[in-house]
Amino acid sequence: MTKTIHIGLCGLGTVGSGVVRILQDHRDQIKYKLGCEVSIKKILVSDIHKKRDINVIGSELTTDPKSIIQDPDIDIIIEVMGGIEKTYQLMKEAILHHKHIVTANKDVMALYGQELLPLAKDKEVDVFYEASVAGGIPILRALSDGLASDKIQKMMGIVNGTTNFILTKMADEQRPFGPVLEEAQQLGYAEADPSSDVDGLDAARKMTLLANLAFKTTLELSDVQVKGIRSITQEDLTFAAKLGYTIKLIGIAEVNDEGKVEVSVEPTLLPNEHPLAQVKNEYNAVYVHGEAVGETMFYGPGAGGLPTATSIVSDVMEAVKNVRLGINGHAYVIPQYKKKLKTDKEKFMKFFIRMEVDDTAGTFQKLTNVFTGEQVSFAKILQLPSNKNQTAEIVMVTHSVSREQLRKSLEQIMDLSVVKKVISYYRVDGEE
Amino acid sequence: MTKTIHIGLCGLGTVGSGVVRILQDHRDQIKYKLGCEVSIKKILVSDIHKKRDINVIGSELTTDPKSIIQDPDIDIIIEVMGGIEKTYQLMKEAILHHKHIVTANKDVMALYGQELLPLAKDKEVDVFYEASVAGGIPILRALSDGLASDKIQKMMGIVNGTTNFILTKMADEQRPFGPVLEEAQQLGYAEADPSSDVDGLDAARKMTLLANLAFKTTLELSDVQVKGIRSITQEDLTFAAKLGYTIKLIGIAEVNDEGKVEVSVEPTLLPNEHPLAQVKNEYNAVYVHGEAVGETMFYGPGAGGLPTATSIVSDVMEAVKNVRLGINGHAYVIPQYKKKLKTDKEKFMKFFIRMEVDDTAGTFQKLTNVFTGEQVSFAKILQLPSNKNQTAEIVMVTHSVSREQLRKSLEQIMDLSVVKKVISYYRVDGEE
Numbered sequence: 001m002t003k004t005i006h007i008g009l010c011g012l013g014t015v016g017s018g019v020v021r022i023l024q025d026h027r028d029q030i031k032y033k034l035g036c037e038v039s040i041k042k043i044l045v046s047d048i049h050k051k052r053d054i055n056v057i058g059s060e061l062t063t064d065p066k067s068i069i070q071d072p073d074i075d076i077i078i079e080v081m082g083g084i085e086k087t088y089q090l091m092k093e094a095i096l097h098h099k100h101i102v103t104a105n106k107d108v109m110a111l112y113g114q115e116l117l118p119l120a121k122d123k124e125v126d127v128f129y130e131a132s133v134a135g136g137i138p139i140l141r142a143l144s145d146g147l148a149s150d151k152i153q154k155m156m157g158i159v160n161g162t163t164n165f166i167l168t169k170m171a172d173e174q175r176p177f178g179p180v181l182e183e184a185q186q187l188g189y190a191e192a193d194p195s196s197d198v199d200g201l202d203a204a205r206k207m208t209l210l211a212n213l214a215f216k217t218t219l220e221l222s223d224v225q226v227k228g229i230r231s232i233t234q235e236d237l238t239f240a241a242k243l244g245y246t247i248k249l250i251g252i253a254e255v256n257d258e259g260k261v262e263v264s265v266e267p268t269l270l271p272n273e274h275p276l277a278q279v280k281n282e283y284n285a286v287y288v289h290g291e292a293v294g295e296t297m298f299y300g301p302g303a304g305g306l307p308t309a310t311s312i313v314s315d316v317m318e319a320v321k322n323v324r325l326g327i328n329g330h331a332y333v334i335p336q337y338k339k340k341l342k343t344d345k346e347k348f349m350k351f352f353i354r355m356e357v358d359d360t361a362g363t364f365q366k367l368t369n370v371f372t373g374e375q376v377s378f379a380k381i382l383q384l385p386s387n388k389n390q391t392a393e394i395v396m397v398t399h400s401v402s403r404e405q406l407r408k409s410l411e412q413i414m415d416l417s418v419v420k421k422v423i424s425y426y427r428v429d430g431e432e
Numbered sequence: 433m434t435k436t437i438h439i440g441l442c443g444l445g446t447v448g449s450g451v452v453r454i455l456q457d458h459r460d461q462i463k464y465k466l467g468c469e470v471s472i473k474k475i476l477v478s479d480i481h482k483k484r485d486i487n488v489i490g491s492e493l494t495t496d497p498k499s500i501i502q503d504p505d506i507d508i509i510i511e512v513m514g515g516i517e518k519t520y521q522l523m524k525e526a527i528l529h530h531k532h533i534v535t536a537n538k539d540v541m542a543l544y545g546q547e548l549l550p551l552a553k554d555k556e557v558d559v560f561y562e563a564s565v566a567g568g569i570p571i572l573r574a575l576s577d578g579l580a581s582d583k584i585q586k587m588m589g590i591v592n593g594t595t596n597f598i599l600t601k602m603a604d605e606q607r608p609f610g611p612v613l614e615e616a617q618q619l620g621y622a623e624a625d626p627s628s629d630v631d632g633l634d635a636a637r638k639m640t641l642l643a644n645l646a647f648k649t650t651l652e653l654s655d656v657q658v659k660g661i662r663s664i665t666q667e668d669l670t671f672a673a674k675l676g677y678t679i680k681l682i683g684i685a686e687v688n689d690e691g692k693v694e695v696s697v698e699p700t701l702l703p704n705e706h707p708l709a710q711v712k713n714e715y716n717a718v719y720v721h722g723e724a725v726g727e728t729m730f731y732g733p734g735a736g737g738l739p740t741a742t743s744i745v746s747d748v749m750e751a752v753k754n755v756r757l758g759i760n761g762h763a764y765v766i767p768q769y770k771k772k773l774k775t776d777k778e779k780f781m782k783f784f785i786r787m788e789v790d791d792t793a794g795t796f797q798k799l800t801n802v803f804t805g806e807q808v809s810f811a812k813i814l815q816l817p818s819n820k821n822q823t824a825e826i827v828m829v830t831h832s833v834s835r836e837q838l839r840k841s842l843e844q845i846m847d848l849s850v851v852k853k854v855i856s857y858y859r860v861d862g863e864e
Binding site for chain 2: 032033034035137138142150272273274275278279283285292293294295296297298299300301304306307310321324325326327330331
């Protein structure tokens, strides 16, 4: 009853320090809630002698991961050191040594989750990764516990704080992508190499984790259709606004009645009054549509030291409970459905298309001939004189069409001599 | 390890039947997640012979609550029968017989929670009531677990589905309160006696439960400032819309740095682009602002048989885990702070005021004299000719003032001979 649970903490950056602080500040409360003590026995750091503004008395600092993984006293390993390959190796080793793992590492989980999770189940240990998906939002818990007795049909959300910060600034302050990215980097919202965020990969990793949990299947990162935000221009935002839309980087995961799945991350136009259109700056929000519960939404800070540390501590408490219940490994949601992906013929949505065309009689008819041939019809059309000589700019929003219909139409459109350029096209969603 | 947990289910209406169905459909999954079986031993009904479209084979139907409360085999009692006094007695008796309780009854919890919760802690049993606050939203769990290591500063939300349905219809279809209420009653969204909902009491009960949990104090229903939606007219909605606002029934609970609390439920004008302004129909949403985590929001169906039943089952699973961990009663959030309430002098907010005045020279000066004397200044003023002879209608939005400043101003305003009538006034919130 009064056994102490020993923790090995790997990483002592912002999140790691936050975890140490929360466990210290809430020691009594945690003991009361769990019926046992939780104590950090060892901490993996890269430099033992570095000066730190956190009290780690009672914990042994080490630079040797093995001394943590192989310590028979340690029950749970908290991984907040980042990295991919080495970290994956460390986690795998730890599982093989029967350690439970709590991690904030979405990269490792998206790339190696399909290997690590069944391995952990096999070894009867827990792998919890709530903090990896959306810092302050308990969405994994909700999917695996609260909504577990429901059939999830669709999820849709903003799961990357950096790109949402950039898009919010671009729209509100009418500034182009480049300078806003620089500002985000200076503020620490974007990394020196921003590609993982701005090219949509980070969001795609999170959508993979969410979709596998919600649909109980085994999607990989490469199953996600990804498009980032680099090519979004001020003109795109302006034209979208003229039609009543806001552009957000939206992740969507859907399963149909036949169990066929589609997952995508791409810039998407949402009606201004759509709740996700109102999610600003670095905030994240995810809609979950379940058969029984209906629509629920989770909203909160997408990242940040304290939200992430809070989430880690919740996971640790869950793991401790499971240790004491003897049900470790049971939290793992076993994939029940073989992966079945929709083809582009089966993916239906609306699109926003911008193109520059000759401003001459007959142009419009040539365009409509192509679209009609592919059975693509339009909900909104806007034609404006372009700044350039004798050209016009056309902005269209289609009715629901398949990705294949769109692709075929655009191929033919680009071959028309009256079309100078297809400037951009984006998904449109959130309308009834 | 393979002990069975026995349940006594009190009530077999929509929610009760939903609970039976979920426990049947997910039997294996629940057993796997808990490491033990959960079985409904007895069900309390008012008529044993009533025909039901649910399979209750294996459970004993009874009309005698004592046979459940005093059954030594039964560990957990699920209370979904409604009512107040008798139900409170039943719950208290059950606690004294060392039964854990899972309830959807916000009335009993708001009125008697301060007595039942410490009693339960004393008897080392759990009382879980997630389903009582907002059917499909796991907000109590979030406050008592996930956000437990944070200091909650403010909560703001829509916590009553009936009034939100009515206000949505009134605004979208420009119909008055009466007929919309009738429609809501026909659709089953409002009860035959709608006063608990439309007068704001139901929302006030929920805000009491949320505030006590978040601020760890002992507020009572009578500490909540309550105003319902009966008096909201189509003109109020129209004038609010002209100024860019939507009217919602909003519950707000705040604590300041000195630990002084204010809790209110009242019609409130929110900017149209505020996320809560977008919450439609019977949906609920609650913003939680914590010191560490920042802003999080929970959104979902406010009620409904299946969401509520899903929430009940989650609570049951939590109680079962606690039984097996031997930590029942520990989930109770012990009040740590003596109740301290703000006075009306200390409650600051903006107000929207509509009045009918003489359309003569000098009227406006008389008004501004009064307001200036009370140091009330305005952000927005709109004057329109009224339909009536020689009167005008004035709509004002104040800057932040205290409730006392407002009251004193309005008292003097009503004494002015040029003022025919103060038509309405509402809180304004959600602006920076």
